[in-house]
Amino acid sequence: MRFWRVPLDQDRFRRPRGRVYIIVERCKGCGFCVEYCPLDVLHISERFNKKGYHYPEVAKEDVCVDCNLCEVICPEFAIYSQNVTDEDGPAASGQAGALRPEEGSGE
Amino acid sequence: MSESGAVLTGEHFMNGDIAAAEGALAAGCTFFAGYPITPATEVAERMAERLPELGGIYIQMEDEIASMGAILGAAWGGRKSMTATSGPGFSLMMENLGLGMMTETPCVLVNVQRGGPSTGLPTLVGQQDMMQARWGSHGDYGVIALCPNSPQECFDLTIEAFNLAETYRMPVLVMSDEVIGHMTEKVVIPAAERIQLTPRRHTTLAPAEYRPFAPGADLVPEMVAAGRNYRIHVTGLTHDERGYPAVTAAVQERMVPRLTEKVRANAGRIVRFAAGGLEDAQVVVVCYGITSRVAQLAVEMARGQGLKVGLFRLITAWPFPEPALRELSGRVRGFVVPEINLGQMVYEVERCAAGRAKTLLVPHPGGGVHDPETILAAIEEAAR
Amino acid sequence: MNKQERAAGESAPAGNPAVAPPDAAPEGTAGRQHPKDRLLRGDRLPHIWCPTCGIGTCVSSFIEAIEESGIAEERFAIVSGIGCTGRVAGYVKLDSFHTTHGRAIPFATGLHLANPELKVVVFSGDGDLVAIGGNHLIHAARRNVDITVICLNNFIYGMTGGQAAPTTPFSARTTTTPYGNSEYPFNVPHLVASCGASYVARWTALHVRRMKRAMIEAIAKRGFSFVEVIAPCSTLYARKNRLGTGFDLMKFYHDNCEIRHGANTAEVDIGFQERIVVGKFVDIEKPTFLDRMQENMQRHTRKG
Numbered sequence: 001m002r003f004w005r006v007p008l009d010q011d012r013f014r015r016p017r018g019r020v021y022i023i024v025e026r027c028k029g030c031g032f033c034v035e036y037c038p039l040d041v042l043h044i045s046e047r048f049n050k051k052g053y054h055y056p057e058v059a060k061e062d063v064c065v066d067c068n069l070c071e072v073i074c075p076e077f078a079i080y081s082q083n084v085t086d087e088d089g090p091a092a093s094g095q096a097g098a099l100r101p102e103e104g105s106g107e
Numbered sequence: 108m109s110e111s112g113a114v115l116t117g118e119h120f121m122n123g124d125i126a127a128a129e130g131a132l133a134a135g136c137t138f139f140a141g142y143p144i145t146p147a148t149e150v151a152e153r154m155a156e157r158l159p160e161l162g163g164i165y166i167q168m169e170d171e172i173a174s175m176g177a178i179l180g181a182a183w184g185g186r187k188s189m190t191a192t193s194g195p196g197f198s199l200m201m202e203n204l205g206l207g208m209m210t211e212t213p214c215v216l217v218n219v220q221r222g223g224p225s226t227g228l229p230t231l232v233g234q235q236d237m238m239q240a241r242w243g244s245h246g247d248y249g250v251i252a253l254c255p256n257s258p259q260e261c262f263d264l265t266i267e268a269f270n271l272a273e274t275y276r277m278p279v280l281v282m283s284d285e286v287i288g289h290m291t292e293k294v295v296i297p298a299a300e301r302i303q304l305t306p307r308r309h310t311t312l313a314p315a316e317y318r319p320f321a322p323g324a325d326l327v328p329e330m331v332a333a334g335r336n337y338r339i340h341v342t343g344l345t346h347d348e349r350g351y352p353a354v355t356a357a358v359q360e361r362m363v364p365r366l367t368e369k370v371r372a373n374a375g376r377i378v379r380f381a382a383g384g385l386e387d388a389q390v391v392v393v394c395y396g397i398t399s400r401v402a403q404l405a406v407e408m409a410r411g412q413g414l415k416v417g418l419f420r421l422i423t424a425w426p427f428p429e430p431a432l433r434e435l436s437g438r439v440r441g442f443v444v445p446e447i448n449l450g451q452m453v454y455e456v457e458r459c460a461a462g463r464a465k466t467l468l469v470p471h472p473g474g475g476v477h478d479p480e481t482i483l484a485a486i487e488e489a490a491r
Numbered sequence: 492m493n494k495q496e497r498a499a500g501e502s503a504p505a506g507n508p509a510v511a512p513p514d515a516a517p518e519g520t521a522g523r524q525h526p527k528d529r530l531l532r533g534d535r536l537p538h539i540w541c542p543t544c545g546i547g548t549c550v551s552s553f554i555e556a557i558e559e560s561g562i563a564e565e566r567f568a569i570v571s572g573i574g575c576t577g578r579v580a581g582y583v584k585l586d587s588f589h590t591t592h593g594r595a596i597p598f599a600t601g602l603h604l605a606n607p608e609l610k611v612v613v614f615s616g617d618g619d620l621v622a623i624g625g626n627h628l629i630h631a632a633r634r635n636v637d638i639t640v641i642c643l644n645n646f647i648y649g650m651t652g653g654q655a656a657p658t659t660p661f662s663a664r665t666t667t668t669p670y671g672n673s674e675y676p677f678n679v680p681h682l683v684a685s686c687g688a689s690y691v692a693r694w695t696a697l698h699v700r701r702m703k704r705a706m707i708e709a710i711a712k713r714g715f716s717f718v719e720v721i722a723p724c725s726t727l728y729a730r731k732n733r734l735g736t737g738f739d740l741m742k743f744y745h746d747n748c749e750i751r752h753g754a755n756t757a758e759v760d761i762g763f764q765e766r767i768v769v770g771k772f773v774d775i776e777k778p779t780f781l782d783r784m785q786e787n788m789q790r791h792t793r794k795g
Contacts, residue, residue, distance in 0.1 A: 023525060028542035031738050036697075053542070072555060072699045075540065075547025077525050138605055140597075159788050164604045168597060169630040176594040176627075177601030180570070183588065184605025206591050333586040333602060334609045336565035340532070340581055342589035351535060352581055352589070 018066025018081040020058055026078035029053035033070035033079050039063050042070065113161050114299040123261040123288040124149035124191075127217050127281065128157065130265030131189050133302055136215070137163035138188035140177035142170055142196060145229040146285040147219040150191035171196035175203035178214045183341065185332035187269055187307070191217035193285075194227060197236055197243070204278055205244030206343045208366055211320065211328060213272035213307065215265065217281040219288040220396075222447075222473030232285040233473035234396055234447040238454075240280050241425050247363060249370025251377055252280040252425040254395040258292045264422070270305035271377065275369055276327050282424060284447070286397040286476060314338065320362065321348040326369035370426055379422035380431065384410070388417030389440045390489040393432070393456050395421040397476055398445050405445075405482035414490050424452060432459035441489030445469035445482045465489060530554045530564070532584050539578060543729075543737025545696030545722030549643055550579055552699050553614065556706035557585075560610075567610045570599040572624060575649040575724075576616035593623030596631045599638050607637070607781060610710060617644040617658040621677055625657070632686035632715045634780040639709045639716045642679060645724035646761075653727030660763035664731045679719050681756035684773045689714030691756065691773035695744040696722040698769065705771060714779050721767055734764070 043059035222228030310329035573592035580587035709716035723737030
């Protein structure tokens with residue numbers, strides 16, 4: 001996140017961190033989540049699901065703030081974010097390789 | 108006027124419409140939604156007066172379509188509910204009556220028949236909705252329709268209608284008519300303990316096990332109400348036992364014929380009729396509603412002439428008493444069917460007779476009751 | 492892999508980057524489930540709505556509204572009519588009733604009056620609620636019956652293939668207006684407000700959080716509450732009017748909505764591809780149908 005000046009109390013606030021989960025087989029490729037994610041976390045994958053739809057993928061790791069907008073705007077209940085806290089350990093908080101779309105059957 | 112209690116035990120002098128309302132109250136009806144229409148308006152007015160004092164709900168809806176919809180909703184809200192109308196309103200209610208049949212919603216619909224078609228004769232009698240009662244809504248479903256022939260029967264048969272609605276989990280029709288509805292006669296209302304009521308067959312299964320459209324051995328599913336965490340789905344689409352839409356021929360075959368079958372298979376328990384003089388009858392007059400009272404006189408006149416005539420009064424017009432009529436048709440010369448229409452129930456008689464006995468219709472286009480002489484003339488002809 | 496094998500339902504071999512790998516576990520991994528699945532009839536998903544249809548989004552907001560309403564879920568009863576939006580009742584895991592076309596509101600009225608503890612929400616489409624159901628809509632608003640009506644307005648009759656609705660904007664093309672719609676559409680918030688509704692709001696499918704908040708307020712509101720949600724119909728409205736897909740309509744909402752809380756409802760009509768005024772237009776306190784009935788009965792019994 002870029003600030004034009006650093007807030008005086010910046011160290012008192014932790015930016016929430018989230019991980020996106022995508023139920024690939026439910027997706028119908030509408031693109032709402034990609035378009036409206038406020039941090040442009042997602043992009044449309046080149047891969048496609050069983051029905052031939054291109055589903056979203058995480059494009060930018062470690063950026064998701066668990067705002068849940070993708071979850072609520074998705075018409076197919078195919079994507080959601082969950083909060084990742086430090087209790088989950090460093091491996092869960094989004095180090096390289098861990099933030100991937102989780103693929104499930106979704107049906 | 109202020110009355111106390113749902114059951115007005117005692118002897119009354121009241122008209123058929125009022126008696127039907129009192130029968131509903133005695134049966135435990137606590138919700139009425141209706142729309143004014145002659146000659147059924149008095150049912151609504153009586154309910155408007157009585158229900159609020161008993162903690163029930165009366166609402167005048169904006170039309171008959173809404174009235175039928177509202178009583179279905181109230182039934183799923185856990186109440187015994189009723190509406191009352193006449194021909195034009197009956198026609199409007201048909202689509203939602205079909206919804207009630209498809210969703211197996213217990214409730215009662217009173218039709219105080221008048222002359223038709225269309226606006227017809229609002230203040231004068233007809234019996235012209237009898238076939239519509241059976242086939243009025245689109246699709247296949249069974250029907251139970253009761254025909255009172257007196258204010259006393261308006262009281263008794265409305266209670267019976269509620270009981271049948273609960274037993275078979277379906278809307279039940281009370282096919283009254285303008286003469287009976289507006290006729291004032293003695294009505295005896297028994298003590299509440301003497302009135303036998305069928306309670307709602309609410310399931311005792313847990314939500315995870317209950318299936319709102321899974322029938323029991325009698326082909327009827329158990330009922331439930333909204334708000335009890337059963338999370339049911341109820342739809343007019345063809346549905347499976349869970350109530351989920353299942354728009355396939357296979358599910359249609361599994362689920363929909365049961366709507367007809369649950370009446371047909373239980374007809375022996377449902378059918379009611381009143382008959383007299385059948386033992387040696389050569390002619391049997393088949394009749395219902397107000398016409399049965401005129402026919403009674405015609406039958407007496409015929410007997411006075413030495414003719415062997417019996418009277419067969421339909422109390423349930425639907426299901427039609429097929430076994431009884433078939434049996435009779437094997438040993439009588441003919442049936443006489445007077446009705447205030449141009450021929451409706453006569454076709455059922457004819458169908459059951461299957462050519463074994465002649466069937467004479469005594470029609471009346473509506474607006475009045477038969478002259479007993481016309482029925483007598485038909486009896487004489489049938490006896491030849 | 493040849494066509495026959497593909498058709499037989501086999502996935503592409505793991506090495507093919509074009510197709511998603513075979514399913515590892517249901518619903519995500521390690522027993523994770525979509526947070527909204529709890530209130531959805533999962534055994535009926537995927538739902539019938541088209542790609543880029545806005546109905547699913549509105550259901551999503553609605554589920555959040557229910558969860559955040561503070562009201563026990565078993566108290567909710569959802570009633571819908573016929574149409575694409577009418578199918579909502581079938582997908583939400585609450586007591587739900589899919590009634591006849593246009594007649595959800597009278598059914599809901601009976602349900603509510605029979606058990607006023609229930610939170611009855613009518614969730615249906617513009618054709619169902621405003622055309623065939625129009626009479627029931629205005630009377631329920633007039634009576635101020637304590638129910639909530641969520642009207643998803645996609646300007647068209649979707650389920651039957653894209654015919655004009657009383658909300659279709661002037662000049663729009665539909666299957667029954669091949670030369671362009673010549674009728675004046677209803678200004679639905681104005682209609683409902685003028686009949687006496689206690690709460691009237693309009694949002695679009697894009698405004699997921701504001702829509703949710705409006706739904707929460709509407710559900711909590713005593714009296715007749717109405718939320719209109721403008722939502723994209725991709726296959727029919729957008730396509731027939733060469734507006735792209737539902738995605739493009741969402742972008743249109745983004746660029747052309749004006750939030751005007753408290754706007755005069757007479758001024759919120761919608762022209763073809765013109766600005767859409769959204770916001771909370773009416774939020775008043777007035778006795779409900781049951782309040783007035785009880786008031787009358789109390790007065791009656793006091794008189795003895």
